[in-house]
Amino acid sequence: xxxxxxxxxxxxxxxxxxxxxxxxxxxxxxxxxxxxxxxxxxxxxxxxxxxxxxxxxxxxxxxxxxxxxxxxxxxxxxxxxxxxxxxxxxxxxxxxxxxxxxxxxxxxxxxxxxxxxxxxxxxxxxxxxxxxxxxxxxxxxxxxxxxxxxxxxxxxxxxxxxxxxxxxxxxxxxxxxxxxxxxxxxxxxxxxxxxxxxxxxxxxxxxxxxxxxxxxxxxxxxxxxxxxxxxxxxxxxxxxxxxxxxxxxxxxxxxxxxxxxxxxxxxxxxxxxxxxxxxxxxxxxxxxxxxxxxxxxxxxxxxxxxxxxxxxxxxxxxxxxxxxxxxxxxxxxxxxxxxxxxxxxxxxxxxxxxxxxxxxxxxxxxxxxxxxxxxxxxxxxxxxxxxxxxxxxxxxxxxxxxxxxxxxxxxxxxxxxxxxxxxxxxxxx
Numbered sequence: 001x002x003x004x005x006x007x008x009x010x011x012x013x014x015x016x017x018x019x020x021x022x023x024x025x026x027x028x029x030x031x032x033x034x035x036x037x038x039x040x041x042x043x044x045x046x047x048x049x050x051x052x053x054x055x056x057x058x059x060x061x062x063x064x065x066x067x068x069x070x071x072x073x074x075x076x077x078x079x080x081x082x083x084x085x086x087x088x089x090x091x092x093x094x095x096x097x098x099x100x101x102x103x104x105x106x107x108x109x110x111x112x113x114x115x116x117x118x119x120x121x122x123x124x125x126x127x128x129x130x131x132x133x134x135x136x137x138x139x140x141x142x143x144x145x146x147x148x149x150x151x152x153x154x155x156x157x158x159x160x161x162x163x164x165x166x167x168x169x170x171x172x173x174x175x176x177x178x179x180x181x182x183x184x185x186x187x188x189x190x191x192x193x194x195x196x197x198x199x200x201x202x203x204x205x206x207x208x209x210x211x212x213x214x215x216x217x218x219x220x221x222x223x224x225x226x227x228x229x230x231x232x233x234x235x236x237x238x239x240x241x242x243x244x245x246x247x248x249x250x251x252x253x254x255x256x257x258x259x260x261x262x263x264x265x266x267x268x269x270x271x272x273x274x275x276x277x278x279x280x281x282x283x284x285x286x287x288x289x290x291x292x293x294x295x296x297x298x299x300x301x302x303x304x305x306x307x308x309x310x311x312x313x314x315x316x317x318x319x320x321x322x323x324x325x326x327x328x329x330x331x332x333x334x335x336x337x338x339x340x341x342x343x344x345x346x347x348x349x350x351x352x353x354x355x356x357x358x359x360x361x362x363x364x365x366x367x368x369x370x371x372x373x374x375x376x377x378x379x380x381x382x383x384x385x386x387x388x389x390x391x392x393x394x395x396x397x398x399x400x401x402x403x404x405x406x407x408x409x410x411x412x413x414x415x416x417x418x419x420x421x422x423x424x425x426x427x428x429x
Contacts, residue, residue: 170297
């Protein structure tokens with residue numbers, strides 16, 4: 001008897017079509033070819049820049065044996081943000097972001113290759129490193145806002161919040177992974193190898209930018225682009241000033257940058273003067289911080305709306321974790337606390353950056369970010385000087401205790417101001 005085929009159940013239209021992705025999830029923007037490339041280049045570019053910064057800091061410490069000199073190097077890398085930052089916002093809003101990225105990454109690759117050759121051939125003049133710090137600072141002041149605003153052109157308006165959150169997490173993760181990788185390379189082969197590695201990363205980033213398909217970008221309409229003039233530079237100031245919660249969030253990022261994000265100075269000093277573990281310990285400290293940062297980045301990318309309270313709380317816990325790490329009696333416990341520090345760093349930075357970008361309209365996003373990044377990284381520059389001075393004159397542990405406590409105080413003050421503003425707005429409503 002011939003076998004009968006099993007009857008086929010007719011497919012309904014609902015079962016035949018795949019379930020659409022929710023634009024609010026971080027999976028959605030990854031559907032875009034350009035965004036997948038952009039995520040990779042963001043991680044590589046951010047990691048490469050921070051690898052360069054850490055290698056410069058360690059080389060300055062080798063040449064001068066002075067934490068204060070390292071603090072000056074940190075300041076020179078970020079102070080250009082305060083000068084170039086506001087103007088760069090207009091450039092980012094006015095010119096094609098893809099072209100800006102190509103120019104900035106080319107300059108960064110040349111700087112890395114030049115330092116690699118100079119250091120490998122026996123260069124010992126610290127002013128050369130300082131000059132490179134300034135040049136990298138100017139380049140980063142333009143590249144940073146351009147890269148973050150470029151997200152809007154890559155994915156369009158649909159799914160933009162998820163893309164901004166994921167991109168902020170990836171960028172901040174690169175800022176943790178880069179120093180960790182640099183620490184390992186420096187320990188094994190010296191600063192010149194780290195500079196050379198960053199030059200290779202820069203070339204890879206350039207190739208990825210070229211691979212982005214221009215015909216799939218979502219360009220802003222011509223009427224949304226700013227004109228020239230000083231008024232356009234001040235437009236970002238006016239936008240932020242009219243929104244006190246946004247202003248306070250940006251101010252908190254600047255204060256945390258000044259009082260908390262001083263890893264190159266603090267970790268180098270702990271490795272050299274407290275635990276006496278040298279470049280190997282320096283690399284380990286940055287590696288475990290990066291592991292904690294990875295966890296913080298993954299959590300921050302999954303949180304749809306962190307809120308002002310969450311941002312303030314993560315800032316306070318960031319300062320607290322630094323203070324506790326400074327008091328650890330053994331290197332093993334210090335390493336454990338560095339994981340917590342890395343976690344809280346990324347949780348705060350990603351949530352704050354996402355809140356700032358979402359609150360800024362597309363027409364002023366470049367100029368707002370050109371204020372936010374100088375506040376964050378300019379604060380980091382001033383904090384490098386503060387941490388270097390405290391470490392040199394009062395001891396490594398004391399320096400970290402003081403900066404951690406100042407970070408906690410900053411979070412408390414901003415939290416109170418946000419609460420007072422929300423109460424006044426509720427009464428006036």
